[in-house]
Amino acid sequence: MYSKIHLTFALRQTLLVFENSRDNNHKKMPSVFELEFTYYKDAKEKLNITAVDTPQNLLDRSTFHEEWKTDLYLKDFYTKVEDSAMQMVLTFxxxxxxxxxxxxxxxxFGAGPTIHVSVCFRNTADELYLADYLxxxxxxxxxxxxxxxxxxWSVPLKIIDTREGGNWSNIKNMEPAARKKVKGIYHCDCFEDPAIKCSEDLQGTFNVLVTIFCVEYxxxxxxxxxxxxxNMSRQIALGGYLVMGGVFEETWCSFGGRNFTCLYITQEMMMEAFKEAGLSMENDKACVLYEVNGMYMVVAKKIE
Ligand SMILES: C[S@@+](CC[C@H](N)C(=O)[O-])C[C@H]1O[C@@H](n2cnc3c(N)ncnc32)[C@H](O)[C@@H]1O
Known part of the structure; x- marks a missing residue:
């Protein structure tokens, strides 16, 4: 998806545990996962595949309604799952x-046409909700x-099942198990408050709000x-979590054959936004920040 990590190689599914969490003292030993990324990055440089320059005529959010092609998005990212950003999400x-x-x-929140988040939470959540803008x-x-x-969905499902310690014998039950728990599909808009068009009794009651590759775009x-x-934080119940996946320090991204703008955000900027939104990463064992080559997944807690 991203220009920064524009590798055409399929990152081998190492499926090894990568733990680089804040609660293990920022250990700096590279994990096997990091080494894999480095290996492919080196290979890319050796083959003289340079980073693609920012393209001209980037499309911005005003074009989403017309330019967003749901089928192409699924085909690009969820058929073979060769994209390293998507692999990062399915791994972590x-x-x-x-x-x-x-x-x-x-x-x-901002699920797009995807169901992998619901599938990941199918065994641990009582109720699942999906929301997208388009x-x-x-x-x-x-x-x-x-x-x-x-x-x-079998390729992403196999990756998830492997991460869960499965042997792929149960793949066909993963979607039905998630589907059974889905209680609503809503319109959402991160610029609005309330950000989710759901009934009043649901507003602000989500114990986990997941948003992946959404806000920066x-x-x-x-x-x-x-x-x-x-606005997203307001939808999270006190003590609940924001789980966010994205990319740091990137200005554009490409999907469905189109190039879109992406807001340049550093880790520090994200932390500042969290603080202002009453989200903290301190003193909670669920809170973590994984980051590989600028792609990240973070868990922060709603404390106020
Ligand atoms: C790159 S996709 C990510 C989809 C999915 N989360 C994934 O990981 O594959 C970005 C999503 O953000 C949604 N989006 C666009 N504008 C939005 C807005 N104002 N508020 C919330 N979501 C928005 C789009 O409809 C799209 O589904």
């Missing part, structure tokens, strides 16, 4: 789910819910980014 999300443990309500993505989610989606400025994090 099952670990994050285990760190959080049993939970009542989980929402995937009608074409909500339509795809509804089709999945109605068992009418024409997309084969919607926001044009740091102020917008901070406001978006605040």
């Amino acid at each position: 999300l099952p670990v994050v789910v285990q760190r959080i443990g049993p939970v009542k309500r989980v929402i995937d 009608p074409q993505n909500r339509k795809a989610l509804q089709e999945w819910f109605d068992e009418k989606m024409d997309f084969d 919607c926001c044009n400025t740091f102020d917008e980014y901070k406001a978006s994090i605040k």
Whole structure:
């Protein structure tokens, strides 16, 4: 997905545990996972495949409604899952789910047409909710819910199952198990408050709000980014968690054959936004920041 890590190589599924959490004293020993990335990065440099320059004519969020192609997005990222950013998500999300443990309500905010977040939480959450900004993505989610989606999720499911310690014998039960817990599919907009168009009794009651590769692509400025994090945080119950995946220090991304803008965000900027939104990473064993070559997954707790 990202220009920074624009590797055409498929990153081998190492499926080895990578723990680089804040609660293990920032240990700096490279994990096997990091070494794998380094290996591919080196290979890329040796083959003289240089980073692609920022392309001209980047599309911004005003074009999402017309330019977002749901089927191309799924095809690009979830058929073979060769993209390193998606591999990062599928590698770390099952670990994050285990760190959080049993939970009542989980929402995937900016889910796109995807279901892997729901699948990851299928055994630990009581209720699952899906939300996206674009009608074409909500339509795809509804089709999945109605068992009418024409997309084969088996590659991502195998990655998740492997991370969970499975042997792929149970793959066919993963989607039904997730589907059974889905209680709603909603419109969401990170610039609005409330950010999720759900009933009043659900507002602010989500114990986990997951948002992956979403905020950076919607926001044009740091102020917008901070406001978006605040709006999402308001939907999280006190003591609940924000689980966010994204990329640091990137200015564009590519999917469905189109190049979109991406807001340049550093780790420090993200932490500042968390603080302003009442989110903390201190004193909680579920909180963690994984980062590999700028791609990250973070868990922060809603404390105020
Ligand atoms: C790159 S996709 C990520 C989809 C999915 N989370 C994944 O990891 O594959 C970004 C998503 O953000 C959604 N989005 C766009 N504008 C938004 C907004 N203002 N608020 C919330 N989500 C938005 C898009 O509809 C799209 O599904």
